[in-house]
Each structure stands twice: as C-alpha cells, then as structure tokens.
Amino acid sequence: MSHKPLKLIIIAGSKGRVTVKYPYQEPLITPEFRGEIEIDPAKCIGCGACVKACPPNALELLESEKEVILRYFVGRCIFCWRCIDVCPVNAIKGTRNFELATDKHTDLYTLVVHTRTTCEICGKPFETTRMQRYIAEKSPVTEEYASICPDCRKRLLAEAVSARRVGISEHKE
Amino acid sequence: MLNLEETTKYIELASKSGGQAKIEGDTVFITIPPDRLVDVADTIFNKYNTSFRVCAGVDERPLNGHFSLVHLFTDDKAGLYVAVKTYLSGESPVAPSITSVVPAADWCEMEARDLLGIEFTGRETYRLVLPPWWPSNLYPLRKETPYNYRPEPRLESEKLGYSREYGVIPLGPYHPALHEPEYFELYVEGERVVDVKYRGFHVHRGVEKLAESRMSYQQVNFLAERICGICGFVHSTCYALAVEKAAKLDVPERAQFIRSIVLEVERIHSHLLLLGVAFHLLGYDAGFMHIWRIRERVMQLAELLTGSRKTYGINLVGGVRRDVNEEKKQKTLEALRELGREFKNFIEVAISVPQVKKRLTGSGVLPREEAVKLSVEGPVARASGVNKDARRDLPYAAYKYVSFKVPVYTEGDNLARVLVRVDEVFESISIIEQLLDKLPGGSILLTDFEIPEGRVGVQVVEAPRGGDIHYVVTGKGAPYRWRVRAPTYANIPALRVMLRDQPLADAPITIASIDPCFSCTDRVVVVRDGRIEEIKLTQLVK
Known part of the structure; x- marks a missing residue:
C-alpha cells in the first residue's frame, strides 16, 4: 500500500488554520464587494428610474395625493447595483455593508418622501416637486408645459392640431 | 465559419x-x-x-x-x-x-x-411538472393565464411505492446528494438496486412565465442568474447571448472575453464544490475540508472580478458591467498560479486514498450507447466516451481565441466522471490565463441598441454540468417566449441506467457523480413508471 494518502498531514500542517476570527476580525471582503445601497434623500428627485431597473422590486414608488415615497426594502435587494447605474442624479451610493440582520423589521426599509406638484390645468397630482425643478434646469424649453400633466398635454396638443388642420383647409379654399 | x-x-x-x-x-x-x-x-x-x-x-x-x-x-x-x-x-x-x-x-x-x-x-403520457392537484384545464404558459394566478392548492400526501417482490427505499426528498428537494425511490433486492423512480420538479418556480409577463430584457439577466446557485453565470450568459443572437447585436470583444473568464472561474468553483461533496459522500471528510479550503480562493477571485462571491450580476444584454484592469489581472494570475499548485498537490493525494479509488472505480457505469441515446451532457457524456463540448463545437463568447483539451474517458464509471472534472479544472486555469493574455481593449458594454420583435435566438453554453440551452423569441420590451433547459434535465434520466444493478451503498455517490442541480432542472413538478405499479409522491406546495 502506498503512503501517498499520508501526505495530507504535510499539506494540513503547512496550511495551518485558515478560518478567521470573524466578527472579532475584519471580514474577508474585497474592495469590489457589492453590499447594501444608500439613497441620499437630499439628491433624490423621485423620478423612478431605479424602480424600473430594479429586477426584484426592492425599490418601489408608493404614490398618494400629496406625496410620492421611494421605498427601499433591503430584504428583497439582490445587491446588483443596477439602481446606481441608472440614477440620473447619482443619489444612490453602494456600500460594502453586508451585516444586515436586525430584530426590528422596520430597519429593513428606507423611505425617501417627496412632495408632489399638481397639474396647472386639471389640478390632479402630478410629478414630484424636485423632478419638475430638475427638468426645468436640464431643459429650459420645457418651461411652458412643465407644470401640465401628460393627459392635459395630450388634450392641448390634440386641440392645437385640430385647430391647425381647420386653418389649412380654410387656406386651401 | x-x-x-x-x-x-x-x-x-x-x-x-x-x-x-x-x-x-x-x-x-x-x-x-x-x-x-x-x-x-x-x-x-x-x-x-x-x-x-x-x-x-x-x-x-x-x-x-x-x-x-x-x-x-x-x-x-x-x-x-x-x-x-x-x-x-x-x-x-x-x-x-x-x-x-x-x-x-x-x-x-x-x-x-x-x-x-x-x-x-404515439407515446404514454403522464404529468411531469405540475402537481397532481393542479386543475387539468389550466395551462400556465398559455398567454391568457395571468402570471400571478394561484389555484387553491389541495394538500394530499403521496404514498410510498409498493412492491411485492422488492424492498422499497425512499431517498429524499431532502438531500441524497446536494441538499436540494428531489426524491428517488429505490427498489432493492437485498443490497442490489433493481429499479429507480425519480420524482422531481418540487421547486418549479415558473421563471419562464415571470420573465415573459412582467420583466424587461435587462431584468431577466438577473432572474436567469438565479435559476441556479452554482452555475448562475452560465444561465445569464446563455440568455444574454441568445437575445444578442436574435437581435444581431455586435457585442464588444472585451465583454466576450470577460464573460469567458468569469465562466471559467465559475467552472473551477463548481468542480471543486462537487469534488468536495463526492469526497464527503465517500466518507473522506478530510478531503472535503481541504478541497473547500482551496475553493474559498476561487470565491474570493470571483468577488474580485465581479463584486460578488456567487450570482455575479455582471451580465447585461449587450455586454458586461465590470471591467478587468491591470491590477485585477495580476491578482487573478497570482491566485490562479497558487490555486493550480495547491489543487495539483492535493488531488494527487485524494485520488490515491484507497477507499476513494475503490468506491469510485466500476460503480455507476453509463455505457456509451445509453449516453448517446439519452443525449446526456457535459462530464457525464465525456466520461462515457462521448466527445462533446459546446465550448469547442459551438464556440461562443471568446472560446474561439483559446486552445484547450477536452478530456474524454471511456470507462463511464464514477471515477471517470471525477477525473473528467479534475482535468477540466487544469484546462480552465489555462483558459483564463490565455484569455487574460489576449484581452483586447475597447468598451465592455453596448449602450444604444434596439431589439426587434419576433426574432429567435438559440444558444448553448457549456455549464460545469454540461450544455445549457436557452431559446428566446423576442417580444415587446421583454422576451415573448423564453425556454431554459439546464444540463441536469438531460442527465437525470441517465441515473436510472447508472443506479440499476448496483449496490445500494453506492447510490448517493452515483447520484452526486452527475453533479445534479435540481433547482435548475425544475425551474417551475415526475412520476417515472418502471416495472412497478403506479405511485403517488409528496408535494411541496409553494
């Protein structure tokens, strides 16, 4: 019988102990590690781009008459950081935090509350105040209709088009 | 080409x-x-x-x-x-x-x-995927069935099979090999297995329906990755490649290289995991501990390259999300050198252990004809003398730029299946080194593209367990039809051949030797009729 299997003793001896004394020692994570995300409430404009990109619906937009709430539920999060990729204002930051256990379930939620504007014409609740400001800054030409909801915009456009068509036919005559 | x-x-x-x-x-x-x-x-x-x-x-x-x-x-x-x-x-x-x-x-x-x-x-039909209580006129993948419709489940226990001639031994539904829900019913005459019934699909999660109904093209990558906890990157790559093929997208070369590198890292990880499990099942727990110690380095390497130890989350339709810089390249090469040396030292010892060698040799034989007939995949096929490997035969990602050997053994026993994997670990290390050496410059992600409706893409990606295939029909903003078939789906029917006329004690290692991945196979529920009367089995209602 060969003595080869006994070489394991040499391997084991030379390796020694490989487990670390976590949590008393630093965990073995690399700088690349993707952990929990942090949303900066001062920067977030409530546009919902992250909600659309989020594969497991960990980010949701809860809408009421007065407010739009961006809710992050870490219990569903898969730490893909797609939200960070798509956020237009860099309001979301990735962290290396993975120690997420808690005895209070409310700790698992992060809320960003946004106030809502109303449509200038019909008065229905419309986008967030910050979103409106953001659009006006990015594209000044939208100023005229930035405070009008999409339904009213459609109606105004349809009215304008029909008026013009009438005008053309009159001109032809 | x-x-x-x-x-x-x-x-x-x-x-x-x-x-x-x-x-x-x-x-x-x-x-x-x-x-x-x-x-x-x-x-x-x-x-x-x-x-x-x-x-x-x-x-x-x-x-x-x-x-x-x-x-x-x-x-x-x-x-x-x-x-x-x-x-x-x-x-x-x-x-x-x-x-x-x-x-x-x-x-x-x-x-x-x-x-x-x-x-x-022209064939005998039976219910495979859905549970027995499922309404007979409700077909989940028909477009009019809502994805979130849940019929009221009826809990009924399934009974153990009964045989007058043979003893019946239930194996499962929890962990005969890899701690996943699957159920084998072994019919034994003394110590010898005479027949096997398999009942799976306990964890059919309906991911295909979910993707078709309420996700977008880019979100499905992350869902695909969660089909399997071990070869997840294979699924997301396979999905992305199928969509890219359907939409005729010209994906940057650098992205394809990174995909191949990460796929090989995943293969090394998966093979080391399986070798550890095999040693554990053979009672060689020292070997199990050491191989998983070596595997830990691969997990860290994956985290360095992608940001996550598993379910890497870097695939998108059109490319990848994480680049490999010079620092990462050097660290990877260093990790691979050490990994190769440690693995070589250890595996020579492990394979020479008498109980490991004896129990693997000649058990669970799958003859070549059966392997061809059942279209088995991956190491199971290559251990039975079927020389097929999608990386070489149907080159995808960046495999056409590297040279590698495809290990083929003809014995078809458990030892051959283990040795195929051992050889593949060394090949994978060499593939990653070649790819890092040839890594081209340029971007890693295609940003502006459109995916036309009604196109079809078929893609095979060689997972650690064999060929994984995704079939995508494109639709409006999401796949119209997405069909996934994991390699274990093709390999489980071969277990019946492998387990027959074998000692009962070898059943766990034989089941483990195909490196089964039941959650992959199930995705969304099997009564296999052998020579023995009809049986009813346990249901897990999810």
Whole structure:
C-alpha cells in the first residue's frame, strides 16, 4: 500500500488554520464587494428610474395625493447595483455593508418622501416637486408645459392640431 | 465559419418533407408539417448524428393563431444549431411524439403537455411538472393565464411505492446528494438496486412565465442568474447571448472575453464544490475540508472580478458591467498560479486514498450507447466516451481565441466522471490565463441598441454540468417566449441506467457523480413508471 494518502498531514500542517476570527476580525471582503445601497434623500428627485431597473422590486414608488415615497426594502435587494447605474442624479451610493440582520423589521426599509406638484390645468397630482425643478434646469424649453400633466398635454396638443388642420383647409379654399 | 455543404443537407431535408428552411447566423430554422415530424427528427438525430437538446412549446396564438413546437438539435461537428418547428392548430393542439426515435425528448414533451396543453400521440403520457392537484384545464404558459394566478392548492400526501417482490427505499426528498428537494425511490433486492423512480420538479418556480409577463430584457439577466446557485453565470450568459443572437447585436470583444473568464472561474468553483461533496459522500471528510479550503480562493477571485462571491450580476444584454484592469489581472494570475499548485498537490493525494479509488472505480457505469441515446451532457457524456463540448463545437463568447483539451474517458464509471472534472479544472486555469493574455481593449458594454420583435435566438453554453440551452423569441420590451433547459434535465434520466444493478451503498455517490442541480432542472413538478405499479409522491406546495 502506498503512503501517498499520508501526505495530507504535510499539506494540513503547512496550511495551518485558515478560518478567521470573524466578527472579532475584519471580514474577508474585497474592495469590489457589492453590499447594501444608500439613497441620499437630499439628491433624490423621485423620478423612478431605479424602480424600473430594479429586477426584484426592492425599490418601489408608493404614490398618494400629496406625496410620492421611494421605498427601499433591503430584504428583497439582490445587491446588483443596477439602481446606481441608472440614477440620473447619482443619489444612490453602494456600500460594502453586508451585516444586515436586525430584530426590528422596520430597519429593513428606507423611505425617501417627496412632495408632489399638481397639474396647472386639471389640478390632479402630478410629478414630484424636485423632478419638475430638475427638468426645468436640464431643459429650459420645457418651461411652458412643465407644470401640465401628460393627459392635459395630450388634450392641448390634440386641440392645437385640430385647430391647425381647420386653418389649412380654410387656406386651401 | 459556417460550412455551406453541411447546411445544404438540412435545406434538402426540409424541402423533401414539404417544409421550408432558412439560415440565420449559425442556426438552421426548419418549418415542417406535423405529420412529417417523426421522419425528420429521425433523420436529423439518428442519420446525421446530432445531439438533441430540448423541445419548446410556444403559444403563438396572439401572433398567428397557432401553437408551435420547436425541437432543438445541435450538429456539433458542423457547429450548427438546428431548430425544427411545426405549427399546431386548434385550442387543443396535438403533436406526434418523437420519443420513439429520440428517447431524450421524453421530458420536454411532457413539460409542453403540462404547461401549454399540447397533447402527444404515439407515446404514454403522464404529468411531469405540475402537481397532481393542479386543475387539468389550466395551462400556465398559455398567454391568457395571468402570471400571478394561484389555484387553491389541495394538500394530499403521496404514498410510498409498493412492491411485492422488492424492498422499497425512499431517498429524499431532502438531500441524497446536494441538499436540494428531489426524491428517488429505490427498489432493492437485498443490497442490489433493481429499479429507480425519480420524482422531481418540487421547486418549479415558473421563471419562464415571470420573465415573459412582467420583466424587461435587462431584468431577466438577473432572474436567469438565479435559476441556479452554482452555475448562475452560465444561465445569464446563455440568455444574454441568445437575445444578442436574435437581435444581431455586435457585442464588444472585451465583454466576450470577460464573460469567458468569469465562466471559467465559475467552472473551477463548481468542480471543486462537487469534488468536495463526492469526497464527503465517500466518507473522506478530510478531503472535503481541504478541497473547500482551496475553493474559498476561487470565491474570493470571483468577488474580485465581479463584486460578488456567487450570482455575479455582471451580465447585461449587450455586454458586461465590470471591467478587468491591470491590477485585477495580476491578482487573478497570482491566485490562479497558487490555486493550480495547491489543487495539483492535493488531488494527487485524494485520488490515491484507497477507499476513494475503490468506491469510485466500476460503480455507476453509463455505457456509451445509453449516453448517446439519452443525449446526456457535459462530464457525464465525456466520461462515457462521448466527445462533446459546446465550448469547442459551438464556440461562443471568446472560446474561439483559446486552445484547450477536452478530456474524454471511456470507462463511464464514477471515477471517470471525477477525473473528467479534475482535468477540466487544469484546462480552465489555462483558459483564463490565455484569455487574460489576449484581452483586447475597447468598451465592455453596448449602450444604444434596439431589439426587434419576433426574432429567435438559440444558444448553448457549456455549464460545469454540461450544455445549457436557452431559446428566446423576442417580444415587446421583454422576451415573448423564453425556454431554459439546464444540463441536469438531460442527465437525470441517465441515473436510472447508472443506479440499476448496483449496490445500494453506492447510490448517493452515483447520484452526486452527475453533479445534479435540481433547482435548475425544475425551474417551475415526475412520476417515472418502471416495472412497478403506479405511485403517488409528496408535494411541496409553494
């Protein structure tokens, strides 16, 4: 019988102990590690781009008459950081935090509350105040209709088009 | 790359059978009337010696009023995909079964019957995927069925099989090998296994329906990755490549290289995991501990390259999300050198341990003919002398730029399956080194592109367990139909051959030797009838 299997003793001896004394020692994570995300409430404009990109619906937009709430539920999060990729204002930051256990379930939620504007014409609740400001800054030409909801915009456009068509036919005559 | 002579025989076959053929990229799409399906499948599978991968039923009624059934073959010698499509009419479509000529089509036909209500003539039918209490007229993959509809479950316990002649030993539904829900019922005469029944699909999660109903193209990458906890990156790459093929996207080379690198890291990780589990099952726990110690380095390497130890989350349609810089490249090369040295030192010791060697040798034999007949995949096929590997035969990502050996053994026993994996670990290390050396510059992600509707993409990616295939029909903002077949789906039927006439004590290691991944296989529920009377088995209602 060969003595080869006994070489394991040499391997084991030379390796020694490989487990670390976590949590008393630093965990073995690399700088690349993707952990929990942090949303900066001062920067977030409530546009919902992250909600659309989020594969497991960990980010949701809860809408009421007065407010739009961006809710992050870490219990569903898969730490893909797609939200960070798509956020237009860099309001979301990735962290290396993975120690997420808690005895209070409310700790698992992060809320960003946004106030809502109303449509200038019909008065229905419309986008967030910050979103409106953001659009006006990015594209000044939208100023005229930035405070009008999409339904009213459609109606105004349809009215304008029909008026013009009438005008053309009159001109032809 | 495409061999014209090879494609002509398929075009001739199609026109001879009263159908049409069209070639797009590396795929031959053949459309034939249902009555010629068996002849055509017979010619393609038995005469042209192709491998049968899977069949997919598609509910095309919203598009053209028909159901369709697509049988997917790959001509590994010519590097061709062959998709044979038949249109089936009516609300209760009927298709001829091809199991008489292609035995490997057994499961996928029954899955199409369960999920789409396509009936098959010329074979015995049974319920495979859905639980027994599921309403008989409710077909989850038909477009009118809402993805979130839940029929009221009826809890009924399934009974253990009964046999007058043989002893019945239940193995499962929890962890005969890899701690996942699957159930084997072994019929034994003394210590010898005489028959096996498999009951799986306890964890069918309906990911295909979910992706088709409420996700977008880019979100599905992350869902695909969660089909499997071990070869997740294979699934997301396979999905992304299939969509890219359908939309004819020109993905940056650098992205393809990074995909290949990460795929090989995942293969090393998966093989080390399985070798550890095999040693554990053989009672060699020291070996298990040491191989998992070595594996830990691969996990850290994956985290360095992708940001996550598992379910890497870096694939998107159009490229990847994390780049490999010079620092990462050096760290990877260093990690691989040490990994290769440690693995070589250790595996020589482990394979020489007498109990390991004796129990692996000659147990769980799968003869070559059975391997071909059942179209088994990956290391299971390569250990039985079937020389197939999608990385070489149907090159994808960046595999055409590297040279590597495909280890093939002819014994077909558990030892051969273990040795195939040992050899592959060394090959994978060499592949990553070559890829890092040749890594081209440029961008890693395609940003501006459109995915047209109604296109079809078929892609095979060689997972650590064998060929994984994804079939995508593009739709509006999301796949119209997405069919996934994991390699274990093709390998489980071979277990019946491997376990028969073997000592009972070898059953766990034989089951583990195919490196089964049941959650992959199930995705969304099997009664296998052998020589013994009908049985009912346990249901897990989720």
